[in-house]
Amino acid sequence: MxxxxxxxxxxxxxxxxxxxxxxxxxxxxxxxxxxxxxxxxxxxxxxxxxxxxxxxxxxxxxxxxxxxxxxxxxxxxxxxxxxxxxxxxxxxxxxxxxxxxxxxxxxxxxxxxxxxxxxxxxxxxxxxxxxxxxxxxxNMAKTRSLITKTSKEIMLKVEDIDGKYTEVKTTLDGLTVTDASGTTKINGSSIKTENLYVDAANIKGTLTADKIQASSISVGDLKDGSSYATKSYVDSNAGLNANEVDNAIATYIDSTSITARKLRGQTVELLANSNTKVGELSLVETTVDYGIGIKTIYGGIKLESATNVYLKASGAYGGFITLSNNIVSLGGGELYIGSQMYGDNLPAGNWGKLFFLRSVR
Structure with a gap:
């Protein structure tokens, strides 16, 4: 100039x-x-x-x-x-x-x-x-990117003109990803983040959580071959016929009950409420082998059937009792009451017992 x-x-x-x-x-x-x-x-x-x-x-x-x-x-x-x-x-x-x-x-x-x-x-x-x-x-009209490298960390950052950014940083502690929504830390054994979103997850091992919230939970093809689904899944597939439901859905769980073709275990406790146990169905040891025990702590035992009652003891010498049409029917052998037969005189002082007199003709 x-x-x-x-x-x-x-x-x-x-x-x-x-x-x-x-x-x-x-x-x-x-x-x-x-x-x-x-x-x-x-x-x-x-x-x-x-x-x-x-x-x-x-x-x-x-x-x-x-x-x-x-x-x-x-x-x-x-x-x-x-x-x-x-x-x-x-x-x-x-x-x-x-x-x-x-x-x-x-x-x-x-x-x-x-x-x-x-x-x-x-x-x-x-x-x-x-x-x-x-x-x-x-420079401000385009996305800015920055890469830095030191002896302690390597950092990659991408930022646009509106201030939106994503930063990826790797250190000896692991990998850290940060953007406007929060920070996720990843190392060889864990992922720490506020919210983890996945479309699908295949887990081989143990899933541990303080709380699980979901609109529906479906589990299929378990190790034992059984299938499970929620009650909401059953309701949403009401178009299936009974056989299809039985074949496709063996078990479903809702807030108050479990429906299944098989429940396996040694003891089923019967509760009047969360603190009062009334009785139980359990596996017990008998004189010949393990059997089923029915036990009550309060009250008695009531067996009631809408139609016939059929009791059967399997085996070479077993028998059966059928209650039908106001008639008690016996099968498989004679009826024995007591341990022996008595003659012309009944024993004295044995109240509450049933005896049969032998009649000679």
């Missing part, structure tokens, strides 16, 4: 309104982040691209430009050297101003009109972006 002293060698000169003075300097890197700053926000800020800038460098620049003001002006018929160019500066009437507009009329004097808009008009009527501003716009 050349400098020219013009003085009053022009027909007319009208200075404009001076801008606020420069009171602050900012140095930016290629992403638009501030790397060096000095001064206050009371006036205008001078911004420059300097990736290696520091606060000390910004302070040094501020000492040279502090207080500088831009003044717009209009001048006519200035007696200038024809070699002057836009961007050069002139001193006129004690003011040092740049040549922003130059209107030359090729007459005998060759005296051009010169001018520079006020600071506000520059931004409104002459939109111009410096290399620094253009570089920042290019």
């Amino acid at each position: 050349d400098k020219t002293y013009l003085g009053r060698r022009l027909a007319e000169f009208s200075p404009g309104i001076a801008s606020q003075p420069i009171t602050k300097v900012e140095l930016l890197d290629e992403n638009g982040d501030v790397v060096g700053v000095s001064g206050s926000d009371t006036g205008r800020t001078l911004t420059a691209l300097q990736p290696d800038g520091t606060n000390a460098m910004a302070a040094s620049i501020l000492t040279k430009v502090s207080g500088y003001k831009h003044i717009g002006y209009e001048g006519s018929e200035a007696l200038l050297d024809p070699a002057v160019e836009l961007g050069d500066a002139v001193t006129v009437d004690g003011l040092y101003v740049p040549l922003i507009a130059l209107d030359t009329t090729f007459d005998p004097m060759l005296a051009p009109d010169i001018s520079a808009p006020d600071a506000d008009e520059i931004d409104d009527e002459y939109p111009y972006k410096s290399p620094t501003q253009r570089q920042i716009v290019r």
Whole structure:
């Protein structure tokens, strides 16, 4: 930029309104982040691209430009050297101003009109972006990515202009993934996160949880070949016929009951409520082998059938009793009451026993 002293060698000169003075300097890197700053926000800020800038460098620049003001002006018929160019500066009437507009009329004097808009008009009527501003716009209009590597960690970060980001970091403690929704930590033996979403999970081992919440829980093809489903699954498949339900769904569980073709175990306890046990069905040892025991702690035992009652003892010498139509029928042998037969006289003092007299004809 050349400098020219013009003085009053022009027909007319009208200075404009001076801008606020420069009171602050900012140095930016290629992403638009501030790397060096000095001064206050009371006036205008001078911004420059300097990736290696520091606060000390910004302070040094501020000492040279502090207080500088831009003044717009209009001048006519200035007696200038024809070699002057836009961007050069002139001193006129004690003011040092740049040549922003130059209107030359090729007459005998060759005296051009010169001018520079006020600071506000520059931004409104002459939109111009410096290399620094253009570089920042290019970087901020796209997704930013950053990779750092130290002796303790390797970090990858991707961030867009809206501030959304994902950061992946690996250290000796494992892998950490962070975004706006939270943080997940992964190492060789565990995954720690606030919420884990999976479309499907195949677990070989033990699943342990303090609480499981689900709209439905379905388990099929267990080790023993059985199949289980929730009551809601059965209800939603009501179109199946009875055989299809039996074949496809062996067991279902709802909030108050368990329905299954087989329940396996040694003891079934019967409860009147959560704290009162009334009786139990259990596996017991008899004189010949293990058998089934029916035991009550309160009350008695009541057997009631809607139709016939059939009791049968299997084996070579077994028999059966059938209760039907108000008749007790015996099968498999004679009826013996007591351990022996008595003669013509009944034993005395044996209340509550049934005896048969032998009749001789």
